[in-house]
Amino acid sequence: MNTHRDRIESTAAPEPVGSYPHARRVGDLLFLSGVGPRRRGSSDIPGVTRDADGEVIDHDIAAQCHAVFENVRLILEEAGSAWDNLVDVTVFLTDMKRDFATYNRLYAEYFRDNQPCRTTVEVQALPTPIAIELKCIATM
Numbered sequence: 001m002n003t004h005r006d007r008i009e010s011t012a013a014p015e016p017v018g019s020y021p022h023a024r025r026v027g028d029l030l031f032l033s034g035v036g037p038r039r040r041g042s043s044d045i046p047g048v049t050r051d052a053d054g055e056v057i058d059h060d061i062a063a064q065c066h067a068v069f070e071n072v073r074l075i076l077e078e079a080g081s082a083w084d085n086l087v088d089v090t091v092f093l094t095d096m097k098r099d100f101a102t103y104n105r106l107y108a109e110y111f112r113d114n115q116p117c118r119t120t121v122e123v124q125a126l127p128t129p130i131a132i133e134l135k136c137i138a139t140m
Helices: 061-078 096-110
Strands: 002-004 007-009 023-026 029-032 048-050 056-059 086-093 117-122 132-139
Touching: 029 061, 061 086, 061 096, 061 132, 086 096, 096 117
Parallel strands: 086 117
Antiparallel strands: 002 007, 007 023, 023 029, 029 132, 048 056, 086 132
């Protein structure tokens, strides 16, 4: 991990798609930038099916949920925090009607012991063709 003051750059999580850090530490709080399901070193998105022209034709929300939760965990741990330290999670879904039930079931499994505050919002699109993104706040 490369830390410059309160700026956290993970060496395990996927590279940001813009000019921002993975997280910023302010006092005893850790604010994560939006985290998606990509893997480090790849532009492939877990669970995404593309047609011959590269256009997204389907997505597997379960695969994306597992991947995004893992990416959040990687950033938290590399920054010196932990999954159980999450206190607030904002979830962005691109298809609430289709994906909410699966996402909600998996979320309940991952957050069985630690139940941070949560807000779930449907958005028209995210910066890459992903179906879910998390914005998190944790304690150190």
